Amino acid sequence: xxxxxxxTGRIKIYRADLQLGTVESGGDLSFNANLRLTDYELPAEALxxxxxxxxxxxxxxxxxxxAALQPPADRRLAEFDTAxxxxxxxxxxxxxxxxxxxxxxxxxxxxxxxxDAASESLLxxxxxxxxxxxxxxxIDNGEPELxxxxxxxxxxxxxxxxxxxIALVYPAVLRLVLTRVLEDGHRDxxxxxxxxxxxxxxxxxxxxxxxxxxxxxxxxxAKRWTEDAVAAFAKKLSLKEKFSAAWTFKGGA
Numbered sequence: 001x002x003x004x005x006x007x008t009g010r011i012k013i014y015r016a017d018l019q020l021g022t023v024e025s026g027g028d029l030s031f032n033a034n035l036r037l038t039d040y041e042l043p044a045e046a047l048x049x050x051x052x053x054x055x056x057x058x059x060x061x062x063x064x065x066x067a068a069l070q071p072p073a074d075r076r077l078a079e080f081d082t083a084x085x086x087x088x089x090x091x092x093x094x095x096x097x098x099x100x101x102x103x104x105x106x107x108x109x110x111x112x113x114x115x116d117a118a119s120e121s122l123l124x125x126x127x128x129x130x131x132x133x134x135x136x137x138x139i140d141n142g143e144p145e146l147x148x149x150x151x152x153x154x155x156x157x158x159x160x161x162x163x164x165x166i167a168l169v170y171p172a173v174l175r176l177v178l179t180r181v182l183e184d185g186h187r188d189x190x191x192x193x194x195x196x197x198x199x200x201x202x203x204x205x206x207x208x209x210x211x212x213x214x215x216x217x218x219x220x221x222a223k224r225w226t227e228d229a230v231a232a233f234a235k236k237l238s239l240k241e242k243f244s245a246a247w248t249f250k251g252g253a
Contacts, residue, residue, distance in 0.1 A: 010101055010102065010103060010104060011040050011041065011042065011092075011102060011103035011104075012103070012104070012105070012193065013037070013040065013090055013092075013103050013104060013105035014105070014193055015105060015108060015193065017035070017036040017037065017039070018033070018034070018035055018036070018088075018090055018105055018108060019033070019034040020032070020033045020034075020050075020088050020108055022077075022083055023075075028076050028078070029076065029077045029080070029083055030075045030076045030077065031052070031075050031077060031088075032071075032075070033050050033063070033071065033075075033088075033090075035048065035050075035063065035069060035090065037066050037069070037092065037103075038066075040066075040092075040103060042066045042092055042102055042103055043066065043094075043095070043102070044065065044066055044067035045065055045066070045067065045095040046065060046066045046092050046093065046094060046095055046102055046103075047062070047064075047065060047092065047093050047094070047095055048062075048063040048064060048065060048066060048069060048090070048091070048092055049061065049062055049063060049090070049091045049092075049093070050063055050088060050089070050090055051088065051089040051090075051091065052077055052080070052086055052087075052088055053086070053087055053088075053089065054080060054085045054086050054087065054126075055085075055128070057079050057080060058079075059077065059078075059079050059080075061075060065095070066092060082127075084126055084127055084157075085124070085126030085127065085128070085145075087106075087107050087108060087109060088108040088109075089104065089105065089106045089107070089108070090104065090105045090108070091103070091104050092104070106142060107141075107142045107143055109124055122198060122199065122202060123144055123145070123146050123173065124143075124145045124146070125145075125146045125148060125157070125160050126145055126146070126147055126148070127147075127148055127149075127150030127156045127157070128147040128148070128149065128150060129149070129150065129151065130147060130148075130149040130152075131149075133149060134148070134149050134152055134169075135147060135148050135149065135169055137173055137176055137177075139176065139177065139180055142195070143195035144173070144177050144195065144199075146160070146169075146173060148160045162246065163242040163243055163245070163246035164243055164246050164247060166237075166239065166242075167234075167239040167240070167242060167243035167246075168243070170233075170237075170239075171230050171233060171234050171239065174203070174229065174230050174233055175226060175227075175230045177199050178199065178200075178203055178226045178229055178230075179226055181196045181199055181200060182213075182214065182222050182225075182226065184196065186200070187200070187213050187215070188200075189201040189204060189213070200213065203229040203233075204229075206229055206232035206233055206236060207232055207235075207236060208228070208232050209225075209228055209229050209232050210225060210228070213225070
């Protein structure tokens with residue numbers, strides 16, 4: 001299948017053609033990247049780069065050309081203290097001018113050694129310095145990402161998996177995401193490469209949610225549809241019951 005140019009003039013590289021995972025050796029964290037670019041309409045001599053980033057930390061690795069991919073010998077993620085929250089970006093540029101971008105894939109999650117590299121979470125969770133806030137939703141830089149205050153508990157990851165945290169935070173996250181998607185005017189549920197489609201499809205598959213999306217973002221129908229989806233989500237996961245059990249167990253009641 002030949003990948004064609006999108007309306008921006010840049011080719012969108014599909015995640016199905018990219019596999020990135022971590023490798024641990026001698027205490028160092030490195031990565032491997034399997035890139036399949038031959039099905040795209042790209043010049044053979046175009047340069048390929050893999051970039052790793054997290055917040056303000058960034059590393060770039062040269063991967064040769066489209067016709068002759070050559071992973072660098074040193075792929076250590078030395079600038080990162082932990083693998084949590086690392087994302088990857090794959091860029092293909094003109095061979096004579098790196099500033100001319102021909103193709104790109106962004107916000108590719110990093111698969112840890114114990115994870116399936118083909119799996120992808122709908123909501124990546126990352127530890128971050130958030131002052132006195134327990135959590136934030138980063139939705140302005142691409143697909144949504146849940147930030148959990150890494151100083152709020154001895155193990156922020158365990159905190160993010162606790163029944164109390166899930167019951168209090170995840171319905172709010174779903175409400176924020178669906179509201180943003182509908183306000184953007186997005187209504188497609190079939191595009192597997194667009195995070196907005198994935199979230200809408202997730203919501204429409206919840207028990208009792210109308211699969212017919214509201215057509216106007218400012219219509220009261222859109223708000224009701226969103227609230228129905230959040231309620232269905234909470235009911236499906238029995239969030240009130242799990243919260244009550246966890247709260248009672250910890251002596252909160």
